[in-house]
Structures are given as structure tokens and as C-alpha cells.
Amino acid sequence: MTDTSVDTGAGTTAGGRAPQPTGGNGAAALERRAKRAQRLRRLGLHTASLVGLILVWWLVTRLELVRPLYLPSPGAVWDAFVTANTDHPVSEGSDRIVRGEQNYYLWEHLVASLQRIAIGVAAGVVVGVPLGLLMGTTWLGVLLEPYLNFVRSLPPLAYVGLLIAWFGIGDTSKIWLLFLAAFPPIAVATISGVKGVREDQVNAVLTLGASRRQTLTTVVLPSTLPEVLTGLRVGVGFAWTTVVAAEIDNGIPGIGGLAYLAGGQLRTDLVIACIIVIGFAAIALDLGLKYLERALVPWRGKA
Amino acid sequence: MNPTLKRVLAGAAAVSLAGVLSSCVESGRESTTAADSDCPFEPDESIETTARIAWQPIPNGDLVVKDLGLLEACMPNAKIEWVQAASGGDVVEYYGGGDVDLGLMGSSPATIASSEPKVRDVDLAVVWIHDVIGDAESLVVKDENVTEISQLKGGKIAVPFSSTAHYSLLQALIEEGIDPNKDVKIINLAPEKMPGAWQGDQIDAAWVWDPTQSQLLDDGGTRILSSEDTAEAGRPTFDLGTVDRTFAAENEEFMTMWAKLQDHAVKMIADDPDAAAESVAVVLGIEPDAARAQFEGLTYLTAEEQAGQDYLGGKLAEDMLTTAKFLLDQGGITKVGTPEEYAEHVDAGPARRASE
Numbered sequence: 001m002t003d004t005s006v007d008t009g010a011g012t013t014a015g016g017r018a019p020q021p022t023g024g025n026g027a028a029a030l031e032r033r034a035k036r037a038q039r040l041r042r043l044g045l046h047t048a049s050l051v052g053l054i055l056v057w058w059l060v061t062r063l064e065l066v067r068p069l070y071l072p073s074p075g076a077v078w079d080a081f082v083t084a085n086t087d088h089p090v091s092e093g094s095d096r097i098v099r100g101e102q103n104y105y106l107w108e109h110l111v112a113s114l115q116r117i118a119i120g121v122a123a124g125v126v127v128g129v130p131l132g133l134l135m136g137t138t139w140l141g142v143l144l145e146p147y148l149n150f151v152r153s154l155p156p157l158a159y160v161g162l163l164i165a166w167f168g169i170g171d172t173s174k175i176w177l178l179f180l181a182a183f184p185p186i187a188v189a190t191i192s193g194v195k196g197v198r199e200d201q202v203n204a205v206l207t208l209g210a211s212r213r214q215t216l217t218t219v220v221l222p223s224t225l226p227e228v229l230t231g232l233r234v235g236v237g238f239a240w241t242t243v244v245a246a247e248i249d250n251g252i253p254g255i256g257g258l259a260y261l262a263g264g265q266l267r268t269d270l271v272i273a274c275i276i277v278i279g280f281a282a283i284a285l286d287l288g289l290k291y292l293e294r295a296l297v298p299w300r301g302k303a
Numbered sequence: 304m305n306p307t308l309k310r311v312l313a314g315a316a317a318v319s320l321a322g323v324l325s326s327c328v329e330s331g332r333e334s335t336t337a338a339d340s341d342c343p344f345e346p347d348e349s350i351e352t353t354a355r356i357a358w359q360p361i362p363n364g365d366l367v368v369k370d371l372g373l374l375e376a377c378m379p380n381a382k383i384e385w386v387q388a389a390s391g392g393d394v395v396e397y398y399g400g401g402d403v404d405l406g407l408m409g410s411s412p413a414t415i416a417s418s419e420p421k422v423r424d425v426d427l428a429v430v431w432i433h434d435v436i437g438d439a440e441s442l443v444v445k446d447e448n449v450t451e452i453s454q455l456k457g458g459k460i461a462v463p464f465s466s467t468a469h470y471s472l473l474q475a476l477i478e479e480g481i482d483p484n485k486d487v488k489i490i491n492l493a494p495e496k497m498p499g500a501w502q503g504d505q506i507d508a509a510w511v512w513d514p515t516q517s518q519l520l521d522d523g524g525t526r527i528l529s530s531e532d533t534a535e536a537g538r539p540t541f542d543l544g545t546v547d548r549t550f551a552a553e554n555e556e557f558m559t560m561w562a563k564l565q566d567h568a569v570k571m572i573a574d575d576p577d578a579a580a581e582s583v584a585v586v587l588g589i590e591p592d593a594a595r596a597q598f599e600g601l602t603y604l605t606a607e608e609q610a611g612q613d614y615l616g617g618k619l620a621e622d623m624l625t626t627a628k629f630l631l632d633q634g635g636i637t638k639v640g641t642p643e644e645y646a647e648h649v650d651a652g653p654a655r656r657a658s659e
Contacts, residue, residue: 069498069518090581091590098585161396169386169402250387260389263495264360265589266514 072269077276080269081106084258101270102261104253110277112253116171116246117239120178124235128183129228132190133220141191152184156245164249174246174254181242182235189231193224226300229293233286240282255281342377343567344560352557353382354550357394357406360387361542362513362583362597363433364568365407370582373564381557392465394545398425404550405561407433409467410541411635414626417648419638428551428650429619430558431544431565432609439600440468440540441529442475443519444508445501452528453479458507461492461500465635467540470626471533472510473633478536483633498522513597514589529600538629539622542601551650562657566606572598606658615651623648 054074060066061073068076084106090096100106135141135148156177167173201219210218244256251257259274293300354374358365368374374383386403388394391412397403398416406427408416416425442452442460449455452475462469476483483489492500494515500506501519509519520526530540544565551558572579580595587594609615623645630636 067502070502090585091592094581094591096581096585101588161393164393164396164402165400168400169397248389249393252387257387261360261387262588264493265587266495266498266518267588270588 069266069268072272076269077272080267081273081277084270084273101258102252106255106258106273106277109253109255109258109274110281113243113247113255113278114281116174116254117178117182117236117243120175121182121232121236121239123175123179124183124186124239125232127179128186128231128235129190132187132228132231133194133224135187136191136194137220148184148187151180152188154180156181156242160245160248169250174251177246178239178242181238185234185238186228186231189227189234190224193227193231194220196227197223222297226293226297229289229297233289233293236285236289237282240278243278342373344377344563346377346379347556347560348378348380350378350554350557350560351380351382352378352554353384354405354554354557354561355384355386355403357386357388357397357403359390359394359407359542360587361407361433362587362594363542363601364565364572364579364603365433365544366586367568367571367579367582368564370586373567374561377560377564378557390463390466395425398427398545398547403547405544405546407542407544410539410543410622410626411465411467411470411630413543413545413648414623414630414645415465415635416545417623417645418627418630418636418640420636426548427545428548428648429543429615429623430546430551430650430653431562432604432614432619433542433544433565434601434603435534436467436471436540436542437531437534437600437602438526438529439516439597440471440510440512441516441526441531441600442472442508442510443516443524443526445504445524446507447523447525449508449525450527451479452476453481455508456481456486459488459490459505461490461497461506461509462511463493464491467530467542468510468512470629471530471538471540474533474536474538474629475528478533513600514593517596538625541619541622546650548650551653555652558653559656562606562653566654566657569603569605572603606654610651610655610658615649615654620646620649 057071058074061068061071072080084101086105087097087099090098100108102109104112131144135144160173160177163173163176167176197220201223202215205215205219243254244260247254247257248260251260255274255278259271259278262270262274356369356374358369360366369385374381386397388397388406391408394403394406394408395412395416397406413427413429416427444455460472462472472489473483476487481487490506492506492509494511497506497509497511497515498518501509501522501524509515511519516526534540546558568579576595576598577591580591580598583594583597584591604614612618620642624639624642627636627639627645631639
């Protein structure tokens with residue numbers, strides 16, 4: 001068996017697409033242009049909807065349909081955002097300069113949360129993928145599935161106190177919480193990926209004399225990868241939704257902790273600024289993962 | 304795009320992301336932009352304690368000490384770690400996990416922690432009264448025709464459970480012969496969620512502290528009772544400074560300096576409220592004027608006043624006993640300790656030494 005033929009679908013399918021007959025050069029260019037136009041159109045749509053949304057928001061606050069405490073104006077939120085990212089006097093005319101919010105800039109709060117999420121999700125991948133493979137291929141699946149479903153359905157706020165008691169108030173308990181949020185979807189996705197591997201493909205390589213290990217690395221893993229990546233995206237999403245719960249206690253720096261503290265002081269403008277930053281960061285991260293997906297499993301949906 | 308190139312790019316993106324993430328933001332950064340304050344006393348370089356202190360966003364001297372870095376300035380060789388807590392119950396949890404040595408909590412959590420069942424061997428002593436709660440916590444009602452608590456019968460009252468406000472509310476209801484379990488509906492609500500429920504007419508009243516209290520008053524609410532009233536009725540509530548008893552015994556000098564600085568902050572609130580308000584405002588993230596206004600609802604005691612018979616020197620242990628009896632009825636604890644046991648959990652030593 002040559003190397004290339006054993007190489008994952010990635011090489012073969014994508015490679016097979018690239019050297020298209022040169023006669024179709026003009027058609028390819030056309031296709032590319034059409035794609036670009038489509039992308040531009042989509043971008044325009046997103047921009048227009050965002051502008052429209054902000055306009056409605058501004059109008060609602062401008063007409064004072066809702067009190068600023070419940071919905072501050074876009075301007076107030078922007079001010080809170082800027083203040084939170086700069087050194088500023090504690091109040092107008094005061095010579096006491098403070099750094100951002102709670103002594104950290106907003107972006108530092110975000111980075112602190114991203115660090116925790118990265119470690120928690122990374123641990124989720126390290127544990128979730130092998131566990132999912134084991135559970136999908138062996139009797140362990142039957143044994144462990146109820147436990148996995150149990151952990152999966154727990155609301156984080158209910159057990160965050162326990163984690164603090166077990167792992168202290170530092171980052172360890174927060175990372176544990178994020179791990180517990182991120183790892184089940186990754187494991188579940190891996191299981192379903194493994195179970196979805198086509199048997200005739202496995203039999204095919206076995207017929208060709210592949211060892212068990214080779215079967216795993218050349219067929220099972222590559223065909224599971226798309227599902228794993230989907231699980232990763234879902235897991236990251238869960239980690240984001242858990243970040244405030246993780247950072248309620250001693251969560252500074254941390255964007256969830258900041259949102260919680262600001263809420264306690266009824267500073268809705270800062271809370272909304274935090275929410276928007278969390279939302280954008282989550283979208284950006286998800287776009288990155290989507291890109292990773294396209295780069296790692298370009299055959300997805302084409303096989 | 305060439306698939307190999309794509310993969311390389313994806314890898315590069317992942318690596319650079321990891322790079323950004325590993326440029327760590329560390330927690331517990333010193334307040335670098337604060338005016339570097341000097342120790343108001345002779346700094347003691349011989350104290351080399353590591354102290355982990357749980358703080359809560361409550362406008363009192365503790366925040367002044369924290370913001371001005373007084374502990375750090377007066378004990379340059381000690382290691383001070385500030386840990387933020389969301390409630391007194393959390394502080395007790397921290398003690399249980401061995402995560403903190405000192406911590407601020409209300410008198411209800413402190414009493415619970417000093418009674419059976421013991422929360423995982425937590426053994427703490429009350430060594431400071433950060434403030435006596437007065438108008439800072441009060442019962443605000445929505446209907447302006449309601450002037451008596453008895454008129455709230457059948458209504459819905461919001462309060463954060465297990466807090467000093469919860470204790471004061473139950474106390475006030477029982478005082479008027481209203482059964483908290485039958486005649487009214489008491490719901491557990493975090494302060495920041497009250498204005499929304501208030502606006503939507505989902506609650507009739509709330510017993511709460513600032514800034515929510517001021518917000519509800521601005522929204523047309525009327526204050527009909529406050530913790531000042533329950534205190535006069537013999538049920539005072541406090542925000543207390545607590546310490547792990549073993550830690551206190553092993554670090555007597557640290558405790559003395561700590562109390563001296565708390566005393567200094569209390570005097571600062573009285574003598575230079577603007578400067579104190581500025582510090583509190585920095586920690587809470589609010590305007591100094593708002594912080595200053597919040598001082599009004601609390602009473603601050605100097606070390607000398609605290610050490611006396613009326614507080615740490617005697618009556619506080621009785622207040623804890625009263626609180627415990629009440630909590631037993633309400634199901635907060637399973638057994639009321641003896642007066643001696645509560646006296647054991649109050650230590651006027653640091654306050655007394657600080658006032659000398």
C-alpha cells in the first residue's frame with residue numbers, strides 16, 4: 001500500500017478536485033467570482049441587519065420607551081466599553097486615576113476568561129476524544145453512558161459550590177467547571193462519529209491487510225474528525241455559557257466575573273458592554289473553529 | 304487554496320491564538336494606579352505572615368484598607384491576598400476549603416458558622432465590626448398606601464435569602480404577628496434582579512441594600528422599615544470581620560496591625576469622608592458621591608468603641624445567641640449553642656490591642 005492511498009480522505013478528495021481539466025479555467029474563474037459576489041452579499045446583509053438593530057436600539061432608548069436602567073442607550077454602552085479599556089479618573093475632576101474596571105482593562109478580563117476556556121476545552125478534548133473513541137468501540141460505552149448523560153445535564157450553578165470546596169477558589173475550580181461543561185459534548189460527538197464510521201470502509205482496509213492500529217489511524221479517526229470538530233464547537237459554546245457561573249466567586253480578572261460585579265452595582269451599561277464583548281469573542285472563536293474545520297476536513301459533506 | 308497551505312495556515316492560526324492566550328493575565332494585580340499610600344503608623348517589617356482575606360463589595364472601612372493598600376504598606380514583608388466573595392455564605396465555604404484566613408460576612412452567616420451543624424470544621428472568631436447596619440438595609444414597598452408591614456399580608460416580598468436583610472425581614476414580620484410561611488410570600492431574589500421584578504409588578508416589597516435600595520426608592524418606592532428599626536427592637540445586624548481562630552492565635556501581631564488599620568479606616572470615614580468615599584468608589588466601580596451617600600446608612604465603630612461591653616467586649620455574643628435562636632426556628636441551624644460557646648467565637652483582643 002503506498003503512502004498516498006493510505007492518506008486520509010483529505011489528500012485524495014481535495015487533491016482530486018484541484019487538478020481539474022484546464023479547459024474549465026474560465027468556468028473556474030466564473031465560479032470564483034460568483035462565490036465572491038455571494039460572500040459580499042452575505043457581508044452586506046450582516047452589516048445591514050446589525051446597523052438596523054443598533055438603530056432600533058438607539059430609537060427605543062431615545063424615545064425613552066424603556067428606562068436606561070433596563071436598557072441603556074448604545075452611546076452609554078459604548079462609553080462604558082471605552083472607559084473599561086482606558087485609564088480614567090474615578091469621577092469627573094478627580095485626580096485619582098483608575099485602570100479600566102476592577103484594576104484590569106476589559107480586554108484583559110476577556111483574555112483571562114479566554115485562558116480559562118482554552119485550558120478547560122483543551123482538557124475536554126484530551127479526555128473527551130479518547131473516552132469517546134473507547135465508548136464508541138467497546139463495552140465501556142454501555143457502562144459509562146448513563147454517567148456521561150448525568151454530568152451533561154447538571155446545571156453548573158448547582159455544583160459550582162462543590163467545585164470550590166474541592167478545588168479551592170483559584171482558577172482550578174473555574175477550569176474544572178469549564179471542563180465539565182465542554183467535555184460531554186465532545187465525548188458524545190466522538191461516540192456518534194465512531195459509530196457512524198462505515199463498516200465497508202473498515203472491512204476494505206482490513207481486507208487490504210491493515211492492522212488494528214492502521215484501521216484506527218487511517219479510517220476511524222479521519223471519519224470521526226468532522227463530528228469531533230462539531231463537538232468541539234458545541235463544547236466551546238457550552239464553556240462560554242458557563243463562564244459567568246465559573247467567575248461569580250473571585251472571578252476578577254474575568255469577563256464573567258466583571259459582568260456579575262457590575263450587575264450587583266446595577267451598572268447595566270457595563271453589563272451590556274460585557275455581554276456584547278462575550279458575544280463577539282464567541283462568534284470570532286467559532287469562526288476560527290469553522291475555518292479549522294474547513295482546513296482539516298475539507299471533504300466534509302462532499303464524500 | 305492548496306490544501307497543504309490551508310492546513311499550514313490553520314496551524315499557524317492555532318499557534319498564534321495559543322500565543323495570545325498564554326500571554327497570561329494574572330489575577331490579584333496590585334492597584335498600580337492608586338496613589339501610593341504610606342502606612343499611617345510605623346511599618347512593622349518583622350511581620351511575615353501570608354494572609355488571605357475574603358472581601359465583599361460593602362461600603363465600609365475594609366474597602367478603604369484594600370484600596371489604599373494599607374496592610375501591604377504597613378507590613379511590607381507580609382503577603383496579602385485579597386479574595387472576592389459574593390456572599391457571607393461563600394466566605395464560610397472558603398474557610399471550609401481552607402482558602403482564606405480572614406473574611407467579611409454578615410452577622411447571620413457568622414452565627415451559622417458558629418453553630419451546629421459545623422460547616423467542615425470551620426472555626427472562626429469575630430474580631431471586628433465593620434459596620435452596624437442601619438438604614439442601609441430597608442423594607443421598600445411599592446404601593447404608597449402601605450405604611451405598615453401588616454398591610455403586606457398576602458403580598459410578595461423579595462429578599463436575598465440567608466442574608467442579614469432576610470433575618471431582619473423575618474424578625475420584623477414575626478414582631479407584628481405575621482407568619483412568614485403563611486401570611487406572606489417571601490421569595491429569594493438577588494438584589495440586582497429586584498428592579499426588573501419591581502418594574503414588572505411581580506413583587507410588592509423588598510428588603511434590600513444599596514444600590515438596589517436607592518433604585519427602588521427612586522422608582523416610587525416607600526421605605527416603611529429599616530434594619531435601624533429592627534436593631535432598636537433588640538435585633539441588630541452587623542457586617543463582621545472574622546478570622547480563623549488558629550490563624551489569629553499564631554499571628555497576633557498581624558491581627559493587631561490589621562485592627563489598627565481597620566480603625567484608621569473607620570476614623571477616615573468620619574474625618575475625611577471624601578477620601579474614604581473615593582477609595583470605596585474605586586473598589587465598587589461607582590461614583591464617589593454614591594459611595595458617600597451609602598455611608599449614611601451604616602454606623603462605623605472605632606476600635607475603642609468595639610472593644611467595649613456594648614459590642615465585641617460582651618453584647619455581640621448575646622446578639623449572636625439571639626440570632627441563633629431565631630435561625631433555629633427558621634431552620635437555618637440544628638442546635639443553638641450555649642452562651643459560652645458564642646462568647647468563644649468573639650475575640651475582642653485585636654480591637655483592644657489596637658485601641659491601646
